[in-house]
Amino acid sequence: MPIMRSLLIYSLLMTTVVVASNFLVQYPLHITLAGINLADLLTFGAFTYPIAFLITDLTNRQFGPKLARRVVFVGFIAGVLLSILLASPRIAAASGSAFLVGQLLxxxxxxxxxxxxxxxAPLMGSLIGSALDTVIFxxxxxAxxxxFLGVNDDFAIGTAPLFGVLAMEAPRWISWAVADFSVKMLIGIVMLVPYGALMTVVRPMPAAERAV
Structure with a gap:
């Protein structure tokens, strides 16, 4: 597959994941499980965003870090521009900043x-990148x-039991952040399955492993 065609596919996939996640992060998971209201812990965006790390890692494996950064920058620019239409400007700014820093890390x-x-490489990269991404986003x-970036939804800035089960109250967004990162860690492990399955298909090009 020609390099430009592959990079275009990776870029389109990245843009799709970023835009979808920016939209879905505005919607809490209104499900009660074992007496815990998951709306206090998770948004739907937590389940889609980790796929961005899989896309970055596959690009890095096949083409090396230089071209992987290009895909990240394409996803960053397109994601922010399209997210302004689908989400609030504050969410778009936060997502763009977190995405760029987390993916480059x-x-x-x-x-x-x-x-x-x-x-x-894929597991540690996604976990470390996700940790910083979560804090920034x-x-x-x-917070x-x-x-100054914009007004928040009252639901987002309310309080909720930390982890949904402890007596200690915390801003709802902190509970979201903790639960979000927990889901990212879990999905980061799960993403090893498609990554491993695609290793025989997405083979490193000769220059990839020599790149810095």
Whole structure:
């Protein structure tokens, strides 16, 4: 498959995931499980966003960090522009900042570990990138400190039991952030399945492993 065609496909997939996640993060998961209201813990965006790390890692594996960064920048620009139409400007700004920093960190970690066991690079890259991504996104989206970026939904800035089960109350966005990262860790592990399955299809190009 020609390089430009592959990069176009990766870029389109990345843009789709980012825009969908920015839209879905505005919708809490209104499901009660074992007496816990998951709306206090999760949004639907938590289940789609980790796919972005899979796309980045596959691009990095096949073409190296330089072209992987290009895909990230395409996803960043297109994602922010389209998200302004589908989400609030504050969500778009927070998502763009978190996405860019988290994905670039993922690329850097992946590249350092790419010659070790096949699962280490994608797993550690996505987990470390997700941690920073989560902190940046939820802080910018919902913390009062960033109120200058726009007005929040009252539901987002209310309080809720931390983890949904503890007596300690915390701003709802903090509960979302903790639960969101937990889901990202879980899905990061699950994403090893498609990554491993695609390893024989998405083979590194000769220059990929020499790239820095």
């Amino acid at each position: 993922d690329i850097s970690v992946f590249n350092k570990l790419r010659r070790e066991s096949w699962w280490k 939820f802080s910018m989206s919902f 009062p400190l960033f109120g």
